[in-house]
Amino acid sequence: MRTWYERLGVATDATPDEIHRAYRRLARRTHPDAPGGDAARMAELNEAWRVLSDPSRRARYDAGLRAGARSPDDPADDGTDGGPAPGPGSGRRRFPVFTVLALVTVAVLFIGSAYARRDPSAPAPSPVDGVIEPGSCVQILPGDLVEEVPCSGPRAGTASAVLQPGSVCPSPTGAFIDRRLRTVCVLPG
Numbered sequence: 001m002r003t004w005y006e007r008l009g010v011a012t013d014a015t016p017d018e019i020h021r022a023y024r025r026l027a028r029r030t031h032p033d034a035p036g037g038d039a040a041r042m043a044e045l046n047e048a049w050r051v052l053s054d055p056s057r058r059a060r061y062d063a064g065l066r067a068g069a070r071s072p073d074d075p076a077d078d079g080t081d082g083g084p085a086p087g088p089g090s091g092r093r094r095f096p097v098f099t100v101l102a103l104v105t106v107a108v109l110f111i112g113s114a115y116a117r118r119d120p121s122a123p124a125p126s127p128v129d130g131v132i133e134p135g136s137c138v139q140i141l142p143g144d145l146v147e148e149v150p151c152s153g154p155r156a157g158t159a160s161a162v163l164q165p166g167s168v169c170p171s172p173t174g175a176f177i178d179r180r181l182r183t184v185c186v187l188p189g
Contacts, residue, residue, distance in 0.1 A: 003065060004048035012062070016053065023049045132159050132178045138186055146176040146184050161185040 005012050008022040023045060032039040051057045128150050132138060136159045137151040149155050160173050162182050169175040169185035176184045 004051055004061065007044055007048045008052065012065070016055075019049075019052050023053075130179070132162060132182075132184050134159055134161055138176075138184065140176060140186070144176050146178055146186060157186040157188045159184050160187045 003012075005014065008019060008026065010018055010022045014022075026045050027042065027049075028034060029036075030041045030045060031037050032042060051061050128148050130148055132146065132148050136148045137155040138146040138157060138159050139149045139154070140146055140156040146156075146159075151158075157174075161169065162178070162184050163169070165177075165181050165183060167175075167183045169183065173185035173187050176186055178184050
């Protein structure tokens with residue numbers, strides 16, 4: 001298994017200028033357009049030049065060689081930069097599993113806390129449709145009449161019960177009349 005240095009015929013401590021000269025010399029001989037040229041060999045030289053001419057790639061490649069990592073000829077190599085398989089911190093992108101899990105956890109906690117704040121004993125807010133039912137928010141009008149209003153706005157209270165006309169509301173609710181002439185028991189507030 002030959003290293004990129006061996007393919008270019010230079011020492012591992014060769015200067016960038018020596019690497020460049022070796023690449024140019026071999027490229028002239030092996031270029032597919034040259035007599036006796038070899039496209040596969042030229043591709044190897046180009047890859048060696050790509051790795052060894054870039055200081056950061058060369059540093060990662062050298063670190064991999066010192067660590068005894070795979071050779072560029074190893075078919076198990078993933079070929080991300082033509083050298084040994086990248087190690088931790090090599091710039092290789094991976095799926096951010098922990099980031100996604102953290103975001104999902106925060107979302108679940110946020111949504112769960114929004115539902116947990118709702119008082120389960122409180123009646124669910126109903127849409128304003130003009131029909132007063134238990135749990136409807138109401139406004140008191142002149143003449144002891146009531147009308148349904150949005151719970152998000154100003155209101156006099158909440159209907160606790162809707163009874164037949166002439167019925168008596170239990171204490172502490174007050175008795176009022178709706179448009180249908182039913183008795184509406186209203187809790188203040």
